[in-house]
Amino acid sequence: MATSVSPTHPRPNAPRGFLRGFTDWVADLGELVMDRVAGMGDVTLFSWRTMTWLFTRLPRRETLLPNFYQIGVLSLPVVALTGTFIGMVLAVQSYAQFRMLNLETRLGAVINMTLVRELGPVLAATMLAGRVGSAMAAELGTMRVTEQIDALTCMGANPIHYLAVPRFLACLILIPTLTIMADFMGVVGGYAYSIYALNIDAHHYWENSEKFVGSFDLFTGIFKSLFFGAAIALISCHRGFNCRPGAEGVGQAATTAFVYSFVMILVLDLFLGIMLDSIYYALWPDGARLI
Amino acid sequence: MARDRTAQAGREKVLVDVDRLTVRFGRQTVLRDISLRIPRGQTVAVIGESGCGKTVLLKTLIGLISPTSGKVRIGGKDLSTVSAREWPRLRLQFGFVFQQAALFDSLNVAENVAFPLRQHTKKTPREIRDLVLARLAEVGLPKTILHKKPAELSGGMRKRVGLARALALDPQIILYDEPTTGLDPIMSDVINELILRTREQHSVTSIVVTHDMRTATKVADRVVMTYPLARLKQDERQILYDGPPAKLDQADDPRVRQFVRGEAGARISEMEEEVGADLSASSA
Numbered sequence: 074m075a076t077s078v079s080p081t082h083p084r085p086n087a088p089r090g091f092l093r094g095f096t097d098w099v100a101d102l103g104e105l106v107m108d109r110v111a112g113m114g115d116v117t118l119f120s121w122r123t124m125t126w127l128f129t130r131l132p133r134r135e136t137l138l139p140n141f142y143q144i145g146v147l148s149l150p151v152v153a154l155t156g157t158f159i160g161m162v163l164a165v166q167s168y169a170q171f172r173m174l175n176l177e178t179r180l181g182a183v184i185n186m187t188l189v190r191e192l193g194p195v196l197a198a199t200m201l202a203g204r205v206g207s208a209m210a211a212e213l214g215t216m217r218v219t220e221q222i223d224a225l226t227c228m229g230a231n232p233i234h235y236l237a238v239p240r241f242l243a244c245l246i247l248i249p250t251l252t253i254m255a256d257f258m259g260v261v262g263g264y265a266y267s268i269y270a271l272n273i274d275a276h277h278y279w280e281n282s283e284k285f286v287g288s289f290d291l292f293t294g295i296f297k298s299l300f301f302g303a304a305i306a307l308i309s310c311h312r313g314f315n316c317r318p319g320a321e322g323v324g325q326a327a328t329t330a331f332v333y334s335f336v337m338i339l340v341l342d343l344f345l346g347i348m349l350d351s352i353y354y355a356l357w358p359d360g361a362r363l364i
Numbered sequence: 365m366a367r368d369r370t371a372q373a374g375r376e377k378v379l380v381d382v383d384r385l386t387v388r389f390g391r392q393t394v395l396r397d398i399s400l401r402i403p404r405g406q407t408v409a410v411i412g413e414s415g416c417g418k419t420v421l422l423k424t425l426i427g428l429i430s431p432t433s434g435k436v437r438i439g440g441k442d443l444s445t446v447s448a449r450e451w452p453r454l455r456l457q458f459g460f461v462f463q464q465a466a467l468f469d470s471l472n473v474a475e476n477v478a479f480p481l482r483q484h485t486k487k488t489p490r491e492i493r494d495l496v497l498a499r500l501a502e503v504g505l506p507k508t509i510l511h512k513k514p515a516e517l518s519g520g521m522r523k524r525v526g527l528a529r530a531l532a533l534d535p536q537i538i539l540y541d542e543p544t545t546g547l548d549p550i551m552s553d554v555i556n557e558l559i560l561r562t563r564e565q566h567s568v569t570s571i572v573v574t575h576d577m578r579t580a581t582k583v584a585d586r587v588v589m590t591y592p593l594a595r596l597k598q599d600e601r602q603i604l605y606d607g608p609p610a611k612l613d614q615a616d617d618p619r620v621r622q623f624v625r626g627e628a629g630a631r632i633s634e635m636e637e638e639v640g641a642d643l644s645a646s647s648a
Binding site: 139215216219220221223224225226227228229230231 | 423426428451452453455456458460462463464466467468469470479480483484529
């Protein structure tokens with residue numbers, strides 16, 4: 074029986090069946106990889122341009138101040154609130170374990186160390202990514218869709234200098250402040266719950282905290298937060314600048330800005346944590362011991 | 365020698381020179397081999413159906429879109445040789461009036477119009493305020509809207525603020541992207557009058573992209589009609605008409621006459637055929 078070739082089939086000699094499926098899969102995978110590589114290249118280029126502008130010409134005061142207010146002042150209450158609760162939750166979760174070992178008085182060390190090194194900066198960064206990162210991506214995305222970014226370019230202004238640099242600077246400068254706020258409120262929350270709800274002796278609580286939490290731990294958290302802030306600003310601005318048309322595009326830009334920022338916060342946290350730990354143990358080989 | 369001088373003078377007279385311009389996005393070609401020379405002071409209306417590349421042409425002239433091939437020269441300067449550092453200064457020669465006005469949402473009317481002045485001049489706040497008021501008065505807008513946000517304005521007012529902003533730095537060339545789209549007939553005519561008045565008062569060269577035939581015939585000295593490439597044959601030119609507005613009705617090409625008269629003609633059956641072909645391709 075003669076096999077007839079469908080007239081709509083573009084390539085009569087193309088491989089069929091399993092082989093065809095496999096080649097299609099390889100082609101799709103290749104396209105996906107290329108897209109991702111191009112995307113990463115694009116973010117890198119965007120970051121480079123932002124940095125170049127940062128060192129070439131600082132933005133004007135009137136473009137900086139609204140961003141400082143939006144990113145710093147308006148984020149403080151929510152960061153403070155979540156910090157307080159995280160401090161209390163840490164106390165609740167650790168208490169049972171420590172009580173079994175009769176080490177309740179060491180709770181302060183664990184809560185404060187975890188807050189200052191890890192949870193404070195990560196929490197402040199997550200809140201910033203959720204509250205500010207998505208909003209930045211949505212705002213810049215809307216500006217892209219409604220041709221406001223094109224209008225800026227047409228008027229001889231550089232959109233990266235005018236829009237991205239102030240946001241980047243505000244995130245970079247204010248995230249340490251937010252981290253300190255999250256740390257402080259977490260410490261207060263953990264203390265209040267441990268002393269007033271769990272009846273742990275306050276003197277020992279603070280004595281142990283002081284013994285185990287040092288200025289390097291505080292530095293670790295603040296240092297990491299700078300990278301988190303930079304990543305949030307760059308990712309969110311990049312998503313906004315490259316927003317697809319329509320309401321769906323703006324929504325997608327806001328969502329992906331948060332998701333990518335959050336993933337980046339965790340990845341950076343791991344690598345910076347490893348690096349800073351290595352530095353810590355190189356400086357103080359004995360380290361601090363809980364028991 | 366005399367001939368050389370004439371050629372030189374001719375070149376100087378041409379302010380916008382588009383030479384065999386092709387623009388492609390991925391696999392889709394939007395503009396193919398477009399050539400257009402616009403002398404200083406002329407008002408050109410670029411007309412054509414949606415999707416024929418009118419806006420792309422406009423954005424290529426100001427460097428928002430890079431040509432795939434061909435050249436664009438503004439005042440003799442080849443845009444492909446302009447460095448990133450030179451672009452902002454070059455763009456000051458242009459005023460761009462966007463389809464939806466593209467006013468900055470976060471700034472009020474006064475700040476929007478003052479934006480280019482603050483960016484590129486060293487004028488005092490008082491001088492800037494006076495200039496803003498003068499530009500707004502030119503487009504018939506009162507002082508009372510100075511502190512309003514763009515969201516509080518009507519479509520016609522937004523367009524006029526957009527025009528005032530485009531005029532702020534006294535540009536040589538004004539690009540209008542669909543200036544009357546979405547406006548009522550009276551406001552459309554107000555905008556047409558403003559385009560004419562702007563030309564008289566500022567001696568600008570204007571390029572007006574529109575599919576509103578009233579605008580094209582009222583404001584333009586010359587009309588250029590482009591056609592969507594998807595419906596052109598391989599050897600056909602994309603510019604179907606290039607001449608005075610008065611002769612549009614007598615154009616040789618029936619597609620030009622059809623567009624000018626706003627007749628659907630065979631378009632519906634063509635669209636049905638396209639849909640049919642798509643359906644049969646997808647079902648196969």
